[in-house]
Amino acid sequence: MTPAPILIIGGGFAGLAAGVDLAEQGKKVLLLERRNFLGGRAYSFTDKVTGDTIDNGQHLMMGCYHHTLAFLKKVGSSHNVKFQPNPRVDFLSEADGHASFACPSLPAPLHLLAGLSRLKTIGWADRLKALRVGLALRTMNGNRARLADITVREWLNELGQSEKIQRRFWDLIALATLNELPEIASADMFARVLDQAFMHAKQDSTMVISRVGLSDLYTQDAVKFIEARGGEVQLNASVKSIDFENNRAVGVTLSNGEQLPAAAIISAVPYFMLKEMLAPELLATHFPAVAAFKSAPIVSINLWYETPVTDLEFVSLLDSPIEWVFNKNAIADESQPRRQHLALVISGAHQTATQPKDALIALAHAEMKRFFPKARLQQPVHAYVVKEQQATISHTVGTARKRPAQKTPFANFFLAGDWTATGLPATIEGAVWSGQECARLIV
Ligand SMILES: Cc1cc2nc3c(=O)[nH]c(=O)nc-3n(C[C@H](O)[C@H](O)[C@H](O)COP(=O)(O)OP(=O)(O)OC[C@H]3O[C@@H](n4cnc5c(N)ncnc54)[C@H](O)[C@@H]3O)c2cc1C
Known part of the structure; x- marks a missing residue:
């Protein structure tokens, strides 16, 4: 009898990152993807009219995406991304024209101060006030518990940030990184983003962007990596249920009725798909918070x-x-x-x-x-x-506390995905880290 493989459900960044690390460690991996292509919420396709490649949405990464960049390097795809030489974001205003938040070659966080000082779409008084945000991050020493209970808007108001700098600077960063409105997004998550992106090495603040369509960035190279080490990736394999016996995950049932045994299972699907695959009583007992996400x-x-x-x-x-x-x-x-x-x-x-x-x-x-x-x-x-x-x-206030850890009450069942407890907003970096963490827990 050949031993049952480790099943990974979902072929987005999280599932593929888990598969790559497990295959690298010599584990037998079978990755199951519901659709006939990989990439999950970060994929690309060919536009029928122009023949151009369209992403399902433009994705930006940053220098602080250390796990993602390591993953791309491992599968041999680093050449497909380009790094800004120095951190820079351009702004256009109908009234004030073009301005750049361009950070020169100075050590962090001085690069940030210099970048802000040049941002002419914001007045001098506001630029000076912006330093209070940096100071708050510096003096917080990782103690952000209080920020978990307030919104981005409340935190920025507390720090004396004017309506103008919020609308013309902070709100845009919050929306881009948290994908949520500052009025309801959690200040804790925002502080985390600002800290990771701007308070450490200068390279962490640079934007990293894929030169190629998102699918071409990582899916084929990750599959090649997994297959070269004896693993398998199956498309059109929709998992209907994850099956448990005696407090262990024993396998999955596909929507065509096929049953597949597993030595261990990593769920790398979004929260709304996990809900469909777990029995209601199991969900209510062990993963009650999953029902609360939006x-x-x-x-x-x-x-x-x-x-x-x-x-x-x-x-x-x-x-x-x-x-x-x-x-x-x-x-x-x-x-x-x-x-x-x-x-x-x-x-x-x-x-x-x-x-x-x-x-x-x-x-x-x-x-x-x-x-x-x-x-x-x-x-x-x-x-x-x-x-x-x-x-x-939706990173609303209180959501962070509900995000489940990668380790579950079941010894051989793990949760990956950008929505799990990664300490980061729902991003590529969080997804990759969670997949790698599941692989680490298994190995
Ligand atoms: C438009 C858009 C723009 C974004 N911009 C950015 C950005 O600029 N920067 C950034 O870092 N992040 C961005 N993100 C977020 C980023 O795309 C996600 O965080 C990341 O792709 C999530 O990866 P994942 O592997 O956790 O989940 P997913 O990508 O959702 O992967 C889950 C996979 O599981 C499969 N699946 C689901 N159910 C089943 C089942 N029953 N059986 C088998 N397979 C199943 C799905 O088909 C999917 O392939 C953006 C997202 C979107 C949608």
């Missing part, structure tokens, strides 16, 4: 223009419903783009995600005309909208 949407609007409208690689729009514009041609280092492909992002999009796609495209083009004069003389030649209704968990 999701936050992200809307992405892809626009194509015949004549390029901007050279900037990515830019945040101030006082606009569109938070970020990504220039896909510049990101892919195309020297002579045929046409310009822009990917526009709206995070924490509870309202926007309810609007019809045509209305979103009209809104997006109107905003491009407002910020980029070259868009005023043309219509987009093509548009494609992706609404991810369940992009991430």
